Amino acid sequence: MIRLFIFAFVIILGIMTVKTVTFASKQIIVQPVSPVTISEKAVQNLSKAIQLPTISEPGRVDTLAFLQLDTLIQRTFPNIDSLLEKNYIHQLSPVFKWQGKNSNFAPVLLIAHMDVVPIEESSKNQWEALPFSGDVRDGFIWGRGTLDDKMSVFGILESVEQLLKEDYIPERTVYLAFGHDEEISGANGALSIANWFKQQNIRFEYVLDEGLIVLENALPGLEKPLAMIGVAEKGYVTLQLTATLKEGGHSSMPPKETAIGILSKAITNLEAHPFPAKLDGATRGLLDHAGPEMNFPFNALFANLWLTEGLLKWQFSQKTTSNALLRTTTAPTIISGGIKDNLLPTTAQATINFRILPGETTKTVADYVRKTIADDHIQVKEYAGSFGNNPSKVSSTNTFGFLVIQKSIREVFPNAVVAPALVIAATDSRHYQEVSDNIYRFLPMQLTNEDLSRIHGINERISVENYHQAIRFYRQLILNSCK
Numbered sequence: 001m002i003r004l005f006i007f008a009f010v011i012i013l014g015i016m017t018v019k020t021v022t023f024a025s026k027q028i029i030v031q032p033v034s035p036v037t038i039s040e041k042a043v044q045n046l047s048k049a050i051q052l053p054t055i056s057e058p059g060r061v062d063t064l065a066f067l068q069l070d071t072l073i074q075r076t077f078p079n080i081d082s083l084l085e086k087n088y089i090h091q092l093s094p095v096f097k098w099q100g101k102n103s104n105f106a107p108v109l110l111i112a113h114m115d116v117v118p119i120e121e122s123s124k125n126q127w128e129a130l131p132f133s134g135d136v137r138d139g140f141i142w143g144r145g146t147l148d149d150k151m152s153v154f155g156i157l158e159s160v161e162q163l164l165k166e167d168y169i170p171e172r173t174v175y176l177a178f179g180h181d182e183e184i185s186g187a188n189g190a191l192s193i194a195n196w197f198k199q200q201n202i203r204f205e206y207v208l209d210e211g212l213i214v215l216e217n218a219l220p221g222l223e224k225p226l227a228m229i230g231v232a233e234k235g236y237v238t239l240q241l242t243a244t245l246k247e248g249g250h251s252s253m254p255p256k257e258t259a260i261g262i263l264s265k266a267i268t269n270l271e272a273h274p275f276p277a278k279l280d281g282a283t284r285g286l287l288d289h290a291g292p293e294m295n296f297p298f299n300a301l302f303a304n305l306w307l308t309e310g311l312l313k314w315q316f317s318q319k320t321t322s323n324a325l326l327r328t329t330t331a332p333t334i335i336s337g338g339i340k341d342n343l344l345p346t347t348a349q350a351t352i353n354f355r356i357l358p359g360e361t362t363k364t365v366a367d368y369v370r371k372t373i374a375d376d377h378i379q380v381k382e383y384a385g386s387f388g389n390n391p392s393k394v395s396s397t398n399t400f401g402f403l404v405i406q407k408s409i410r411e412v413f414p415n416a417v418v419a420p421a422l423v424i425a426a427t428d429s430r431h432y433q434e435v436s437d438n439i440y441r442f443l444p445m446q447l448t449n450e451d452l453s454r455i456h457g458i459n460e461r462i463s464v465e466n467y468h469q470a471i472r473f474y475r476q477l478i479l480n481s482c483k
Contacts (some may be wrong), residue, residue, distance in 0.1 A: 005475045016304045023303035025292045030407055033112055033476060038163070038468045043141060044074050046467060047134035050143035054150075056115035056181045066092040066180055069114060077157050079164035084176075089196045092180035093189040098160065098170060100482060105172035106205040108401075108481050109197075109436070110474070111190070112152035113182035113210070113428055115144040117456050117472035126458050137321065139464055146462040147455045149210045151470060152443060153178050159474035170204070170482030182428045185387045190428035197435045204436040206401025208477070209429035211441020214409075214416050216448045219296025222290055227409045228401065228421035230441030232282045234328075235391035236426050237365055238383040240349060241266055243337075245377065248344040257377075259348040260337050266373045267332050273372050275328040275365075277313040279305065281358050281386030281394050282422035283325045287312075289419030324424040328357045328365060351383055355424055358391040392430050401438040408477040412469060413446065444473035 049072060054065045070092075072083045085097040092114075100107070119131045129135040129142035136142075145151070156176055179189030197204075211230035218226035243263040249255070279287070284305075291302025301308045316322040317404070330352060337348025354365050362382070371381050382388055396402065397420050406418045429439050445466045454460045 004307070016300060016307065016423055020296075020300040021304045022301060023292045026289045026419075027293065027381065027405060027417060028403070028410060030410045033472075034412045035468075036162075036472055036475065038471055039158070042154075042158050042471060043136055043464055045072075045158070046141055046146070046151060047136055047143075048072055048076075049150050049154055050134035050145050051132055052139065053132050054115050054145070054180070055118050056183045057118055061092070061115070061181060061184075063092065066114065070094065073157065077161045079161050080157060083164055084160075087196075089193045090180065090188050094178055095193055095196075096160075096176040098172045098174040098176070100173040101174075102171050106146070106203060107173035107175055109175045109204045109207045109432070110156050110477075111177045111179070111207060111209045111432070112156060112429055113149050113179040113186070113189070114153055115180050115183050116148065116150070117183050119144060122392060123458050128459050129461075136464070137343075140461040141211045141467060142459070142461045142463065143323060144460055147451075149182070149443075149459050151385050151445070151462050151467055152210050155444070155467065155470035156474050158471045159478060160400065162471075162475060163478065170478065171318060172482050174203070174478060174482065175202075178242060179428050185426075186428045186431055187387075190357055190431040194431040194435055197432075202435060204432075204438075206399065206404075206438040206440060207429060207432050207436045208401075208405065208442050209427050209432075209439070209441050211352065211423045211427055211429070212464070213422055213443050214446040215452075216446065218449075219290055219294065219298070220371060221294040221296075225413065225416045225446055226290060227413055227416040227418045228286065229405055229409075229418065230282070230423035230427075230444070231397065231402070231420040232358050232394040233392045233423035233425070233427060233430060233441065234324075235360070235362065235389050236354070236386075237356060237362040237388040238333075238351060238353045238386040239366060239369060239380055240351050240383045241373070241451065242379045242381075243348045243375075243377055244379065245346050248346040251342040251344055254344060256293075259345050259377075262375060262377050263335070263348040263350055266378050267335075267352070268350070269372055269374075270330050270369065271332075274330060275357070275360075275368065277317060277323075277326040278357060278359070279309055279313060281325065285397060285420035286325075286422070290417055293417045297468050323448075324355065325422050326357075329355045329424075330358055331355075353386075358394055358422070361390045361465075362388045389426070389430060393433060393437075395434070395438050401440060404480045405440055405442060405477065408440070408473055408480050409444070411476055411480075412444065412473045416446075444470045 052065045089093045131144045181189045212228035214225045214227040243259045334351035338345040
């Protein structure tokens with residue numbers, strides 16, 4: 001038995017060694033481009049945009065602020081305003097068409113959104129600069145929208161304006177589309193624009209939206225920054241659980257089961273039995289691209305998923321960020337029940353949000369919840385106050401779109417390792433699936449893990465150099481796409 005064990009160990013060790021040694025890099029070799037000079041006005045232009053509170057909330061959009069932003073764009077980018085065709089599919093969501101020389105090439109589409117989330121009144125005194133000040137100091141531009149997503153809107157516009165000043169004409173047509181309600185589902189902005197493209201029979205070679213970033217210290221054993229291109233995004237559904245009993249009664253004589261107790265048990269069951277973890281699709285692509293660039297022994301772990309998959313699933317499940325890449329997540333967000341301290345309620349309700357992994361659907365999520373709870377006292381239905389959508393399709397990494405984005409990243413961020421990945425939040429890009437098979441999600445900015453909390457959070461800001469790099473990336477992407 002000892003000999004057999006040693007023999008098996010040697011065989012396994014040999015297989016692992018071979019797989020690790022042959023775990024080849026998937027990074028393309030390109031020469032970095034010399035950084036182009038960015039106009040000194042670019043930072044001030046973004047600062048002015050930040051000062052306009054283009055907030056979208058359910059049932060309310062600040063129309064005046066968006067109209068002021070549109071006026072700012074017209075005045076700031078005169079070449080775009082005069083040379084590009086402009087359409088308003090919705091009053092507040094413009095679409096620009098930059099006609100290319102060769103109509104045989106399918107056009108490309110760059111999208112971003114102009115709206116921002118509101119500021120919690122209680123958090124205002126924690127900001128180092130006022131949320132809509134657009135202050136420029138300490139090497140940063142401060143304010144709501146600097147990370148999500150006006151930096152992308154103005155980064156794209158700055159790059160196009162710069163190329164127009166140089167009399168550049170793209171080989172293929174380039175469209176720009178900026179939604180005004182992404183933060184509240186994009187139903188009037190991006191969805192309307194996508195439907196218009198569909199009616200015009202316009203299909204795109206690829207679509208690029210906001211999404212993932214260049215992240216420092218992204219994975220243990222990976223010393224270089226990780227540039228993640230979102231090739232898919234998770235779906236979204238919110239379910240309402242309602243526990244109902246025939247009788248309530250006085251709190252002095254509580255029965256063995258109460259509505260609140262039944263509901264609490266259901267939530268506990270869901271949290272104790274999370275959705276299965278999967279290392280496939282976009283997340284598997286991330287491991288395959290990042291793994292070869294990692295130090296030993298991490299590269300060996302990623303090269304031998306046939307043996308280490310269970311260990312990696314366990315390890316990834318320990319952190320909230322990486323756990324979200326592996327499974328459909330369960331998040332109780334609202335709970336209610338009862339009206340008086342001495343009165344047992346007959347009903348209690350909980351609202352639970354799920355971010356759905358590709359391969360599952362809103363229906364399979366609801367079925368899993370019912371099976372896990374297994375209690376006839378609880379009704380499960382979709383929450384009326386929320387939208388639901390299935391996960392996006394997974395876009396291929398063997399396309400012109402992915403390769404040209406990868407090349408542009410490597411030229412502008414030469415130290416970065418590029419990998420496909422899964423976007424765990426929702427973006428406007430999901431509305432464009434009927435007008436392109438190749439949809440990608442990437443924001444050209446390099447952040448630390450500490451910076452991530454600034455997105456939708458307190459002290460949102462972007463460094464001046466980061467913003468300059470974003471403009472350079474969009475410029476390079478257009479040049480690479482339109483040769």
